[in-house]
Amino acid sequence: REAADCLGRFDAVGYATPRFALVAARVLQAAGRLSLAEFTLRRARRETGLSPSHPDSLALAERLGEILLIQHGQSLSRCSQPRTNAFKGEEVLLQEAELLFREGRTAGQPKSAEGLAQVLLQRAQAGDASSRQLRLRQAEDILRSLLDGQKAPELLRWALNICRATVGQSHSTTNCVAQHLHRVLLAGGLQQEASGLEEEFNLAADGPPPTPEAMPEEECCSEALLASWPKRGRRRWRSASCNPRQGRLTPGMVTCCQAARRFFLPGPKDSGALEALADQACGECKLQPSSVTRSSSCPVRARKNKAVAEYAKQFDRATLAPEDLVIDVASTPWPKVDPKVAAALDTAYDNVRRFHEAQKKKQPLRVETMPGVECRRMAVPIEAVGLYVPGGTAVLPSTAYMLATPAKLAGCKEIVLATPPREDGSVVPEVVYAAKRAGATKILKAGGAQAIAALAFGTETCPKVHKITGPGNQYVTAAKMMLQANEEASVSIDMPAGPSEQLCIFDMTSDAAFVVADLLSQAEHGPDSQVVGVLVASPGVDFRSYVGKLRVEFEEQTSKLNRAEITKQALSKSFVIVVETLEAALSFSNSYGPEHLCIQTANPEAYLEGVVNAGSVFVGPYAPESCGDYASGTNHCLPTSGYARQYGGVSTDTYLKYITVQKLTPAGLKRVGPCVETIADVEELEAHRNAVTIRLKKIGRELSLFDKLGAMCTFCSS
Ligand SMILES: NC(=O)c1ccc[n+]([C@@H]2O[C@H](COP(=O)([O-])OP(=O)(O)OC[C@H]3O[C@@H](n4cnc5c(N)ncnc54)[C@H](O)[C@@H]3O)[C@@H](O)[C@H]2O)c1
Numbered sequence: 001r002e003a004a005d006c007l008g009r010f011d012a013v014g015y016a017t018p019r020f021a022l023v024a025a026r027v028l029q030a031a032g033r034l035s036l037a038e039f040t041l042r043r044a045r046r047e048t049g050l051s052p053s054h055p056d057s058l059a060l061a062e063r064l065g066e067i068l069l070i071q072h073g074q075s076l077s078r079c080s081q082p083r084t085n086a087f088k089g090e091e092v093l094l095q096e097a098e099l100l101f102r103e104g105r106t107a108g109q110p111k112s113a114e115g116l117a118q119v120l121l122q123r124a125q126a127g128d129a130s131s132r133q134l135r136l137r138q139a140e141d142i143l144r145s146l147l148d149g150q151k152a153p154e155l156l157r158w159a160l161n162i163c164r165a166t167v168g169q170s171h172s173t174t175n176c177v178a179q180h181l182h183r184v185l186l187a188g189g190l191q192q193e194a195s196g197l198e199e200e201f202n203l204a205a206d207g208p209p210p211t212p213e214a215m216p217e218e219e220c221c222s223e224a225l226l227a228s229w230p231k232r233g234r235r236r237w238r239s240a241s242c243n244p245r246q247g248r249l250t251p252g253m254v255t256c257c258q259a260a261r262r263f264f265l266p267g268p269k270d271s272g273a274l275e276a277l278a279d280q281a282c283g284e285c286k287l288q289p290s291s292v293t294r295s296s297s298c299p300v301r302a303r304k305n306k307a308v309a310e311y312a313k314q315f316d317r318a319t320l321a322p323e324d325l326v327i328d329v330a331s332t333p334w335p336k337v338d339p340k341v342a343a344a345l346d347t348a349y350d351n352v353r354r355f356h357e358a359q360k361k362k363q364p365l366r367v368e369t370m371p372g373v374e375c376r377r378m379a380v381p382i383e384a385v386g387l388y389v390p391g392g393t394a395v396l397p398s399t400a401y402m403l404a405t406p407a408k409l410a411g412c413k414e415i416v417l418a419t420p421p422r423e424d425g426s427v428v429p430e431v432v433y434a435a436k437r438a439g440a441t442k443i444l445k446a447g448g449a450q451a452i453a454a455l456a457f458g459t460e461t462c463p464k465v466h467k468i469t470g471p472g473n474q475y476v477t478a479a480k481m482m483l484q485a486n487e488e489a490s491v492s493i494d495m496p497a498g499p500s501e502q503l504c505i506f507d508m509t510s511d512a513a514f515v516v517a518d519l520l521s522q523a524e525h526g527p528d529s530q531v532v533g534v535l536v537a538s539p540g541v542d543f544r545s546y547v548g549k550l551r552v553e554f555e556e557q558t559s560k561l562n563r564a565e566i567t568k569q570a571l572s573k574s575f576v577i578v579v580e581t582l583e584a585a586l587s588f589s590n591s592y593g594p595e596h597l598c599i600q601t602a603n604p605e606a607y608l609e610g611v612v613n614a615g616s617v618f619v620g621p622y623a624p625e626s627c628g629d630y631a632s633g634t635n636h637c638l639p640t641s642g643y644a645r646q647y648g649g650v651s652t653d654t655y656l657k658y659i660t661v662q663k664l665t666p667a668g669l670k671r672v673g674p675c676v677e678t679i680a681d682v683e684e685l686e687a688h689r690n691a692v693t694i695r696l697k698k699i700g701r702e703l704s705l706f707d708k709l710g711a712m713c714t715f716c717s718s
Pocket residue numbers: 280281282284285315316389390391392393394396399420446447448449471472473474475476497498499500525526528529595636637638639640
C-alpha cells in the first residue's frame with residue numbers, strides 16, 4: 001500500500017518506461033487501486049512511442065486488458081441485479097479488453113488468448129442471442145486450441161462455463177457446443193472431465209449433433225451457392241472435394257476458387273488466357289498481340305492519329321477528325337454541368353485531394369549511415385503520365401478525379417487523360433469537369449487498346465507518356481500488360497485493374513439488405529465483375545433462414561436495378577460460401593485477394609489486422625463500398641484478379657519515382673572505402689575497387705584525430 005501511495009503521488013508514472021509501468025500497475029493492482037493502474041498503463045501505451053507490434057506495447061496492451069476485465073468483474077459484483085442495474089460502461093470495458101487481447105493474440109502473446117476467451121464468454125453472457133452464438137463459438141475455438149496445445153486441465157472451467165452459458169438457449173446449441181468440447185477433452189486425455197461433461201449435459205442420451213459431413217454434398221452446395229454456378233465451375237468446386245457448409249478451408253477449396261476466378265475472369269496472369277484475350281481484344285481491331293509487341297507493325301504506332309480515329313469509328317461509332325483527337329484542358333471552357341452534380345463532384349474531389357495530399361512525404365529522406373557518409377532520397381514526379389478513364393458501359397467521371405488528383409499533387413507536368421468518345425465525337429461534360437478540376441493537361445478522345453497504344457507510343461498530337469494508370473475492361477488491361485513488356489514503348493503501368501470485384505465477410509448479425517446492396521454495387525459494373533459473400537456461421541447453427549433472407553434481398557434488389565441484366569450476368573459468376581470462423585473467412589479472403597473487402601461482422605475492427613491481401617477495406621455496416629468509389633477520399637483504382645497480393649491501389653506515390661543521392665567526405669570514404677574494396681575483391685571487379693583505392697592513396701587511409709572527435713561529437717549530439 002505504501003508503494004502504491006508513492007506511485008499515486010508520483011505524477012510521472014505514465015512517462016516511465018513500459019517495464020516500469022508494468023511493475024507499477026502490478027503494485028497498484030495488488031493495493032486494489034485499479035483505476036490508477038489502468039491510468040498508468042494507458043499513459044505508458046500512449047507515450048512510449050513504440051510500434052503496436054513491439055513486445056513492450058503488446059505486454060502493456062495485455063495488462064490493460066486484464067485490468068479492464070477485473071474492473072468489469074467488480075462492477076458486476078457491485079450490482080445486485082447485474083443485468084438491470086449494470087454499470088453503463090460495463091460493455092465498453094469488455095469491448096476494449098477484447099480489442100486489446102485480440103492484438104496480443106495475433107502477435108502470439110501467451111496470455112492474450114486466455115484473456116480473449118474470457119472476454120468472449122463474458123460478452124456472450126450479456127449479448128443478444130445471435131451474437132451470443134458467435135462469441136461462444138469463438139471462445140470455444142480458443143479454448144480448443146489451448147487444450148490441443150497443452151492439455152491444461154485448468155481450462156476445463158471455461159469449457160464448462162461455455163456449455164453452461166448455452167443452457168437456456170435452444171437445446172441443440174447446448175448439445176452441439178458440449179459435444180465439441182467433449183471431443184476436445186477426450187483428445188486431450190482428460191477422461192474424467194469428459195465424463196463429467198457427459199453427465200451434466202446428458203450427451204450420450206442425445207447422441208452427436210448432425211455433422212455437416214453427413215449432409216449430402218448437393219444440398220451443401222445448393223445451400224451455400226446463392227447464384228447458380230455455370231456447370232464447369234460447379235464441377236470444379238465438387239471435384240476439389242470441398243464442402244462449403246463444413247467451412248474448413250482446405251487447399252483444394254482455395255485452389256478451386258482460384259480456378260473459378262481464372263475460368264470466369266481470364267486474368268492476364270494466366271498466359272493462355274491472356275493470349276486468347278489479347279487476340280480478342282486486339283484481333284478485332286487489328287492490333288494483333290504480336291503486332292503490338294513488335295511495335296513496327298502496330299497500326300497506332302505506324303499511322304498514329306489516323307489509326308486511332310478509325311478505331312474510334314469502329315468501336316465507339318464516333319466520328320472524329322484525326323487532328324481533333326486531343327484537346328487541351330486549360331484552354332477548354334468549363335463545361336455545362338448541373339450545379340448539384342458540380343457541387344457533389346467538388347466535395348468528392350476535395351476529400352480525395354485531402355487524403356492524397358496527406359500521402360506526400362514532407363521531408364526528403366536524409367540519413368548519415370556512417371559519419372561522413374550521407375544518403376538521401378528525393379521523390380521526383382514522373383514527367384508525363386497517361387490516365388485511362390473507362391467509358392464503355394458506364395460514364396465514370398469519378399475515375400477522372402481519382403487518377404488526376406494524385407498525379408497533379410505529385411507534380412507530373414503532362415497529365416493526359418484518355419477516355420472513349422461519344423458518338424458525336426465529344427467527351428461527357430462531367431468527365432471534362434472532373435479532369436479540369438483535378439488538373440489534367442490533355443484529353444485524348446479514345447478508348448480501348450488503341451488509346452493505350454497511343455499513350456505508350458505517342459501520336460502527332462498525343463504526347464508519349466512514361467506511365468499509364470487506370471482501370472478498364474479486358475481489352476484495356478490486356479493492352480496495358482502487353483505494352484509494359486514492349487521495349488520500344490518503354491512504358492510502365494500502375495497495376496492490372498480489370499473488372500470490379502468485391503468480397504464481403506458477414507455473419508448472421510449483419511443486415512442482409514446491406515450485405516446484398518454492397519455486393520450488387522460491384523456486380524452492376526459489368527458482366528465480368530465478380531462478387532463473393534463469405535458468411536461466418538458456427539457449426540450447428542442453422543443458417544438456412546438467413547440464407548433465405550439473402551436470396552430474397554438478391555432477387556428484390558436486383559430486379560429494381562436499371563442494369564439488372566448486366567448485374568445478373570455478373571451474379572451468375574459469383575458465389576457465397578459459408579465458413580465456421582472469422583479466422584477461416586479471413587484466410588479465404590487473403591487467398592482470394594479481393595479488390596474491395598467489406599467486413600460487416602460484429603466487431604469488424606478486430607479483424608482488420610488480419611487482412612493481408614486486399615485493395616481497399618470497408619469496415620462496419622455504415623461504410624458502404626460506394627463511398628470509397630466516389631467521395632470518402634480513398635482511391636477507387638485498385639488491383640483486381642488477385643493482384644492485391646503484390647499491388648496497392650493508386651496513390652500519390654504511383655506518380656512519383658525515388659532518386660537516391662549520396663555524398664561522402666574524405667573521412668567518410670576512409671570509413672566505408674575498405675569495405676567496398678573487400679567486396680569488390682570478392683566479386684573480382686577490379687575497376688570498382690580501384691575507384692576507391694586511387695582516392696585513398698591520395699588522402700591516406702588513417703582517420704585524423706579531428707575526424708574521430710568530429711564523429712564523437714556528432715554521435716553524442718544525435
Ligand atoms: N479496378 C478498378 O479500379 C476499376 C475502376 C473502375 C472501373 N473498373 C472496371 O473497368 C471496366 C470498364 O469497362 P468498359 O467496357 O465499361 O469501358 P472501357 O473504357 O474500359 O472499354 C471500352 C472500350 O473498349 C473497346 N472495345 C469494346 N469492344 C471491343 C472489342 N470487341 N474489341 C476491341 N476493343 C473493344 C472500345 O474501344 C471501347 O472504347 C469495368 O469492367 C469496370 O468494372 C475497374
